[in-house]
Amino acid sequence: MTVRRMDNVGIVFSDLEAAVAFFVELGLEVEGRTQIEGKVADQCTGLEGVRCDIAMLRTPDGLSRLELTSYVTPTVIPGPPKQPHNTVGMHRVMFAVDNLEDVVTRLARHGAEPVGEIARYEDSYLLCYVRGPEGVIVGLAEQLS
The missing domain is CATH 3.10.180.10 (2,3-Dihydroxybiphenyl 1,2-Dioxygenase, domain 1)
Structure with a gap:
C-alpha cells in the first residue's frame, strides 16, 4: 500500500485571519498555528526565502484537517477571481x-x-x-x- 491516509488539504490565502474565522464558523476547530521558514520549506515548495503563517484546523470528528497558509515571503500571487466550477485543478x-x-x-x-x-x-x-x-x-x- 502506498497511501495510508490523507493528512490534510492546504489552501493559500492572503488574509489568514478571515479564512480562519470562516472555517471556524463552519465548525472546524483550530488545532494549532505556526510560522514556517528555512531550508526545508524552500525545498518542499520549490520557492526561495519561504516564510509563511499556517493555521491547522480539524473537523470535530478529528479525522480530517485543513491547512490554511498565508505567505509572508515570497509575495502571495492572487488567483483568478471567481473561477467557474469547471476550471481545471483543485476547485x-x-x-x-x-x-x-x-x-x-x-x-x-x-x-x-x-x-x-x-x-x-x-x-x-x-x-x-x-x-x-x-x-x-x-x-x-x-x-x-
Whole structure:
C-alpha cells in the first residue's frame, strides 16, 4: 500500500485571519498555528526565502484537517477571481453539515455567497456550493434522513 491516509488539504490565502474565522464558523476547530521558514520549506515548495503563517484546523470528528497558509515571503500571487466550477485543478473542498440552510446563512456573515442554489439530490442529500474567503469554493452536503 502506498497511501495510508490523507493528512490534510492546504489552501493559500492572503488574509489568514478571515479564512480562519470562516472555517471556524463552519465548525472546524483550530488545532494549532505556526510560522514556517528555512531550508526545508524552500525545498518542499520549490520557492526561495519561504516564510509563511499556517493555521491547522480539524473537523470535530478529528479525522480530517485543513491547512490554511498565508505567505509572508515570497509575495502571495492572487488567483483568478471567481473561477467557474469547471476550471481545471483543485476547485473545492466539501464538508458534511447538519443543517445546510443554517450554515449558508451563518457563512454569509463572513462574505460567503452561493455559487448556484441549494439542490436536492433525490431523497438523499441537500447540496450547495458557496464562495468562501478569496473566492475558494466550499461544498456543503446535508444527508437527509
